[in-house]
Amino acid sequence: MPWRDDFAPLLRDGLDxxxxxxxxxxxxxxxxxxxxxxxVLPGLSEVDAAIMGRVAGEPMLRLxxxxxxxxxxxxxxxxSSLDPELFGLHMVF
Numbered sequence: 001m002p003w004r005d006d007f008a009p010l011l012r013d014g015l016d017x018x019x020x021x022x023x024x025x026x027x028x029x030x031x032x033x034x035x036x037x038x039x040v041l042p043g044l045s046e047v048d049a050a051i052m053g054r055v056a057g058e059p060m061l062r063l064x065x066x067x068x069x070x071x072x073x074x075x076x077x078x079x080s081s082l083d084p085e086l087f088g089l090h091m092v093f
Contacts, residue, residue: 002074020076029075031067038063038089041081048081061087 006027016023024030041062049056061082067075 020078024075030069031075032070034065034067036063036065040084044081052081059084061089063087 004027010023016026039062041060043057044052044054044060046056048054049058061084063078063080063082065076065078065080067077069075
């Protein structure tokens with residue numbers, strides 16, 4: 001997402017209440033639409049495994065989320081590697 005000056009205090013103080021959604025909303029960044037992709041990351045790299053305290057090569061659930069405001073500008077893009085034993089995908093049609 002494009003840098004804004006009102007993000008600077010977040011580097012020191014962290015997210016508002018520990019919430020990315022609350023932090024964005026407090027700065028007038030409100031999602032109006034979005035997309036989300038989920039797939040399997042076949043195996044963690046050595047670097048990512050070390051950061052996560054996991055074993056290299058372990059599969060992970062990879063989730064990517066893009067939200068846009070009413071004008072179509074990006075509000076957030078998040079990419080996460082999630083333990084497939086703790087997270088999954090649930091869709092209702």
